[in-house]
Amino acid sequence: MRTWKIGIVGGGPGGLFTAYALQKRANHPYELTMFEASSRLGGKILTPQFHAAPVRYEAGAAEFYDYSHFEEDPLKELIAELGLPIARMGGSAVIVDQQVIAHQDDMRDRLGTAEWRDLLRFDLAARNRMTPQEFYHSDHPEGSAHAADASTFTTLLDEFSEQRTRDFVTTLIHSDLATEPHHTNHTYGLHNYLMNDPAYMQLYGIEGGNERLPQELAARIVGTKLLEHTVERVQRGADGRLRVQATHGGEHTEHAFDFVVIALPHNHLRSVKYAGDRLSPAVEDHIDYYDYPAHYLRISLLFESRFWESRLTDSYWMLDHFGGCCLYDESSRTPGLKQGVLGWLLAGDAAEQMSQQSDAELMEAALQSLPDFLADGREQLLEGQVHRWIRSVNAMPGGVAPRSLDRRHQPEPIEHPHLMFVGDYMFDSTLNGVVDSSEYVAGWIAALTSEYNA
Ligand SMILES: Cc1cc2nc3c(=O)[nH]c(=O)nc-3n(C[C@H](O)[C@H](O)[C@H](O)COP(=O)(O)OP(=O)(O)OC[C@H]3O[C@@H](n4cnc5c(N)ncnc54)[C@H](O)[C@@H]3O)c2cc1C
Known part of the structure; x- marks a missing residue:
């Protein structure tokens, strides 16, 4: 059976959620490589300590939005599955x-x-x-x-x-x-x-710091995690596979994948060059559509x-x-x-x-x-x-009018159907949105690999 090669660009919540969801859904062997520009995984979920005393504070995402009183709440279910204790937050x-x-x-x-x-x-x-x-x-x-x-x-x-x-x-x-x-x-x-009304939404945090979420995910994800690897270019090779070029310590590296997920926030999308006559304008349109x-x-x-x-x-x-x-x-x-x-x-x-x-x-x-x-x-x-x-x-997540889920996640379906994007900016600019986006893409890749292997 073929082993699929899957690359994820970005080791923030989007990249980690996608990798974890893929691990749970994929029925066929694959090798995962995650590229992260900084020296840590977790992106904007960041719980540092002060120097004067070992006291924690949230420097990025402050709270999680609880929708479990409606129906599904995939983020809260994930946090429970990872065994992380939560504490309610509130203020009026x-x-x-x-x-x-x-x-x-x-x-x-x-x-x-x-x-x-x-x-x-x-x-x-x-x-x-x-x-x-x-x-x-x-x-x-x-x-x-x-x-x-x-x-x-x-x-x-x-x-x-x-x-x-x-x-x-x-x-x-x-x-x-x-x-x-x-x-x-x-x-x-x-x-x-x-x-602000609890009938619509409630809030909670993770005891011991919100950063425990990306840390627990990173510990469970099987694959190669390349820290301090900044992705600079993505393009389709002559063989149809996707080539990812990254720099690490001044050295250029190149990797070939069957699927690539760009799990970058909107303000980092242009840190990568998306080369190709079709790809370049399609990704520009994608970026412009959410540019608020x-x-x-x-x-x-x-x-x-x-x-x-x-x-x-x-x-x-x-x-x-x-x-x-x-x-x-x-x-x-x-x-x-x-x-x-x-x-x-x-x-x-x-x-x-x-x-x-x-x-x-x-x-x-x-x-x-x-x-x-x-x-x-x-x-x-x-x-x-x-x-x-x-x-x-x-400021206007999802754009002025929401696009279909396929269109959001796959900006260029003709020549680059295996290049997918994950991000909160296509949903509600929160972690709940990144989970929805990641699960959609992970499910899609899992379905495609099953279909091709059949
Ligand atoms: C101050 C603040 C408060 C927030 N509060 C909340 C909140 O209370 N609740 C909530 O739900 N959400 C909150 N958010 C939003 C939440 O942080 C985001 O939804 C979430 O972090 C998005 O995850 P991401 O992986 O898409 O992006 P990020 O968290 O930004 O992670 C992206 C990762 O990609 C890496 N990267 C960037 N460029 C490259 C490249 N070229 N190559 C390789 N790696 C690259 C970055 O280093 C980073 O690690 C807040 C955001 C901020 C800034």
Whole structure:
């Protein structure tokens, strides 16, 4: 029986999920090679420690989205299968003008009756526009017909009659959107508003750090994992196989495969040259179709203690700074920890513009954004770390109108049917989307190898 050679470009979640799904589905022998440009596997799931103390924080993906109360939730099922314990996360507080607004009574008391009524009206209209079931199925356009959505999220926000309510909602969802309302569409904005309601979505993290997920996957995947191998070129050879050229320590290497999966995020797709009269324009079209960059910047500060604990108890809160910013209590992930860790997730324009500033300036800006009732805690700072994630996520994942699943994953089907793409940018810009994408491609390759071997 023929042994198929399969190459995966990118050792982030997309590459790892694809390799693992393939291992479970393939009925025929194959040899896998994974190329990863950096010295570690895991991509944007990254759980480092501070230098001053062995205390962890999430520097990339912060939480997992739980859809298990609907039907299938392949990501949560995978995490359970790997034996990784999870912990629920949650937060409902928004800090506006130095005041904590945690529920609707706070909203009425602190923002005003007209604002409270305005929010209730908007909230009801939002739920009527999309039920929890519709929300769950909306990433699968082949299951539910979805028209192109050309209107911006600003048009939805224009429905507010009170400016303060509009500002409140903008603050509430800015970190999830990772962009400004005029750079995304109505549907994606509505999604990001509704996902704050547990009936639509819940959140969890992995105990011991989210990076345990890629680590467990890497340990189980059988194949050759080539770290510090940057793929530079992919093209079809004269024999019809796919040639992958990579560099490693200044040396060029070339490899031939029957199937190649490009598991790169949108902002890295152009790090590879896709050579060929058909392939090059097809991949350019693929890249352009999803080209709606969005930005994050994460500032993580280690403190002597959790000085906020008597006032704020959730896993995170929203701050009315930096256009709306999620502030994580990273230390809530490690019960019993002596020190405290806060993580600011700046998003959109603020993240892009402020990414030019030095780490010291960013740390100071983060400290200054703390509400006055926590100002004394600034003295307790021990260390800060900054991670810049500019253009690393998508403002309109899936594009203006979702494409069919085949078309998304196989940009050039005529001469390059075995060159497939995996990515969150074709779905919802989250890990759930990468799992869906990976499973689709792994299932397709497994089916093709079975068909050819028959
Ligand atoms: C700050 C931040 C917060 C986020 N929070 C969440 C969250 O809370 N929940 C959620 O679900 N998602 C979140 N995401 C999104 C999530 O991180 C992504 O969906 C996921 O990492 C995408 O996986 P990927 O493998 O496609 O890309 P990546 O994670 O970027 O991995 C790609 C890999 O490819 C490698 N690579 C790049 N170019 C080459 C090349 N030419 N050759 C070889 N290797 C290459 C890179 O080094 C990297 O290891 C967040 C993202 C960011 C930036």
